[in-house]
Amino acid sequence: MSETRTAIVTGAASGIGAAIADRLGTDGLRVAGLDLTACRVGADGISLIADVTDPAAVDYAVAEVRRTFGRIDVLVNNAGISGSPEATSCHLTPIEEWDRVHAVNSRGPFLCTRAVLPAMLEQGSGHVINIASVAGLVAFPGRCAYTAAKGAVVQFTKSLAIDYAEHGIPVEAGPAGPAGGRGGADPDGPGGPARGTRRRGFRAGVDPAGLSHRPHPGGGRRLGRAVAPGRGAKEIRSG
Numbered sequence: 661m662s663e664t665r666t667a668i669v670t671g672a673a674s675g676i677g678a679a680i681a682d683r684l685g686t687d688g689l690r691v692a693g694l695d696l697t698a699c700r701v702g703a704d705g706i707s708l709i710a711d712v713t714d715p716a717a718v719d720y721a722v723a724e725v726r727r728t729f730g731r732i733d734v735l736v737n738n739a740g741i742s743g744s745p746e747a748t749s750c751h752l753t754p755i756e757e758w759d760r761v762h763a764v765n766s767r768g769p770f771l772c773t774r775a776v777l778p779a780m781l782e783q784g785s786g787h788v789i790n791i792a793s794v795a796g797l798v799a800f801p802g803r804c805a806y807t808a809a810k811g812a813v814v815q816f817t818k819s820l821a822i823d824y825a826e827h828g829i830p831v832e833a834g835p836a837g838p839a840g841g842r843g844g845a846d847p848d849g850p851g852g853p854a855r856g857t858r859r860r861g862f863r864a865g866v867d868p869a870g871l872s873h874r875p876h877p878g879g880g881r882r883l884g885r886a887v888a889p890g891r892g893a894k895e896i897r898s899g
């Protein structure tokens with residue numbers, strides 16, 4: 661098995677995902693780009709055509725990466741959509757648009773992360789980065805579905821961070837604003853990370869360049885406090 665590190669980047673055919681894939685490739689990682697259309701991933705990479713909302717397609721793609729490279733070191737859950745022009749305020753948003761936005765932005769990261777974790781747990785190492793949005797922290801007006809879906813990504817990130825830090829798999833979210841910045845939108849106010857969150861590898865505002873070199877890229881801006889069950893989390897029961 662080769663020791664060259666391998667990254668899967670979803671939504672790598674364009675925009676931010678293409679830039680992340682490009683940078684990781686430049687930094688020496690072998691990149692598997694996963695998108696609905698082909699990705700340009702360099703000579704050492706592979707392009708996987710798959711829909712992140714389709715469990716069978718995701719499982720097949722991840723298995724293909726393991727077959728090809730032998731390991732999975734980094735997953736960047738970047739594929740995302742903001743929804744059609746009809747997906748605006750709640751009462752105007754078509755139900756199918758709500759479902760579509762949540763499927764790509766929230767179900768997609770769940771399926772992809774679920775698929776790579778067995779390999780990372782076997783290796784005893786890995787790194788998951790979820791591309792959230794400032795919309796996951798503060799509401800974008802007239803963007804009900806996107807705001808809610810990115811909020812789910814933020815909480816999903818916290819859940820993963822607290823569950824997998826002890827397995828050597830840090831999980832982070834970015835960009836929550838300018839990548840690597842320390843802006844003023846932090847809901848917990850200024851200062852360092854909440855107690856325990858740095859240790860648990862939860863951070864936001866990831867600098868993609870840092871992923872190639874360090875398991876915990878620094879300079880991030882925290883999204884909030886990760887609270888372990890039974891250690892301060894309020895439990896609300898229905899019925």
Ligand SMILES: NC(=O)c1ccc[n+]([C@@H]2O[C@H](COP(=O)([O-])OP(=O)(O)OC[C@H]3O[C@@H](n4cnc5c(N)ncnc54)[C@H](O)[C@@H]3O)[C@@H](O)[C@H]2O)c1
Nearest residue numbers: 671673674675676677695696711712738739740791792793
């Ligand atoms: N552009 C911004 O200003 C901004 C700001 C904050 C967060 N984000 C987030 O960054 C991520 C990338 O945004 P972008 O602006 O580069 O978008 P983009 O539209 O340029 O790229 C998104 C990519 O995801 C792919 N994709 C969409 N649905 C998919 C699916 N079901 N399966 C597989 N691939 C799929 C698309 O084909 C596309 O290549 C998104 O999650 C977005 O919400 C973007």
